[in-house]
Amino acid sequence: MSQSGNEQVNTPETEAKALESEVKQAMGGMSIEDLMAQSLNTKSEESQGGDRKKLDPARPVRGGRPSARNRHSHYDDAHPNPDNVKKGKIVEIRNGQVLVDLGGKSQGICPLDQFDTVQEGEELKGVEVGQEYEFIYKGYDAREGLVNLARKGAVQHGAWETLSAGDTVEATVTGVTPGGLECRVGASRAFIPASQVDVRFHKDLSAFLNQRLTCIVSRVDRERRSISLSRRDVLAAEQEKAAEKIWGELSVGQVREGKVRSVQAYGAFVDLGGIDGLLHVSAMSHQRVSDPKKIVKEGDTIQVMVTNLDKDKKRVSLSLKQLQKDPWANVTNDYAIGQTVTGTVKRTVDFGAFVELAPGVEGLVHVSQIALKRINKPSDVVKEGDTVTAKVLGVDTEKKRISLSMSAVEREQKIASGEIKVEEAKPVSAAPATPAKPVSNKPKKPLKGGL
Structure with a gap:
């Protein structure tokens, strides 16, 4: 559409040139990187009273923003994408944040609470300027021109949108179901399947209610806004590390x-x-x-x-x-051959009865030494729990065996009472005597001579 007179015609080209001129005038000849550095320095001076080392304006604080195609590629992996893991050096600590030099004129920022602290005397020491760590790319802050980072292996405290598979998080158990534990990670809901709660099976999971558990993010479903966690993986890794240490000790x-x-x-x-x-x-x-x-x-x-x-x-x-003290250490002194002892029948078997003389010290009364008369089985005479008296026939400290005789005590008692005479007091064997084999009159070899 045309206009008459001295009125200027507005075309897309003239509007673009006018806008570019206006932006240059507003920036005062400074580049975008210089404006970002100046803004970051100004904010830090306001929070810390200006007593800090300013960022070098000559060094842009760009974050090296990745392409849209790779920006969230690590969200779907069980472990961080190696392309998203990078080593960086701590260059500054302020306002609960750590400024990281990633190299290549790139800088990022990571929450301070992701770094461990160590108690040394009365001081609590943690991350220091100059230390190097591995970081995971979590996003890009276009306003600040910084890469958002998370320390690899550190507990994450961010919103669920920033979480990805492989992150370590701290979850608070809010409920127990037959299938596992309902949790909160910050303000986000999460779930730990029963099989992932521990390395060992727990029939009752109610003991975990209201506990704070360190877990690994196993899956993030952004469409359903759900987070699956595993505590088992954390414990398994800790046990493996502890096992290596113990095997060495x-x-x-x-x-x-x-x-x-x-x-x-x-x-x-x-x-x-x-x-x-x-x-x-x-x-x-x-x-x-x-x-x-x-x-x-x-x-x-x-x-x-x-x-x-x-x-x-x-x-x-x-x-x-x-x-424990070996009860057999003084057996030879405590139980001499021929000594009369008292003990408790602990058990009976076909070939005899085991008698406990002291805790840890047992002797065997063979079936042939239980009574003067013939018996078919030991349980016909004694039973478990009976208190019996016997004589020590032998001691073998190496094999830890003591031979006992109840019939020897019985014989002495009957001799003393006059029930039997000394010549009649020979103990009767429980086993029947083996009959002698008949002698054959048939010659083994043919006789020489004769008819």
Whole structure:
């Protein structure tokens, strides 16, 4: 459309030139990078009273904004995309944020609470200028011209939009369902499946209610606005690290503290702080153990001795009785041959009865030594729990065996009472005498001579 007279005709070209002229005049001849640096310095001076080292205006604080195609590529991976992980150096700490030099004229910012602090004396020391860390790209702040970063492996506290698979987060358990735990990560809802709550099965998950758990983000569904977490992966990584340390420390004969994890008929598994060792039932006590649950129970904290190591098969054998006084140490002094002793029948078998003389010390009364008369089986005369008196016939400390005779005591008692005479007091064997084989009159070889 044309206009008459001296009126200027507005075309797209003339409007663009006018706008460009207006922008240049407003910027006062400064570049966009200079304006960003000046803005960042001004904000920091206002918050810290101007007492700080200014950013170099000659060095733009660009974040190296990636293309739209790669911007969120790490959200769908189980681990951060290597292209989004970069090493950076701390150049400044202010207002709860850490300014990071990523190299290549790129700078980013990361929350200070993602860095660990260490107590040294009365001082609490943490991140310092000059230290280097690995960071994960989380986004780009166009207004500030900075890359938003997260320290690799650090607990994230941001909104769910900034979370991605592989991030470590702190979740608060708000509810328990048959399928797992309902949680909150900041203001966002999340869920931990029952199989991902722990490395061990928990029948009742209510113990986790209201607890704060460190987890790894396993999946982020932005369409459904849901977050899936795994605590199991965190614990497994911690256990693997602890196990490596313990395997380097273990040695045979070492005494360690452990927690009983489970009790079986053959023994108990003891957690030594990252690896499990087997406390076999035979290594629980010097006494015979019929039920391991009478010695230890799940959850007990006990002292055990390492008796065997197999690092190739990852097996550790433990013992409780090695830490106890050996009751057989003074057996030869306490039980002399010919001495009369009293004990309790612990069990009977076809060939005799085992009698406990002291805790951890048992002797065997053979079936032939139970009574003067012939008996068919030991249980016809004695039963478990009976108190009996016997004579010591022999002691073998190496094999830890003591031979006893009840019939010898019975014979002495009957001789003393006059029931039998000395010549009649020979003990009767419980086993029937083996009849002699008949002698054959048939010659083995043919006779020489004769008819």
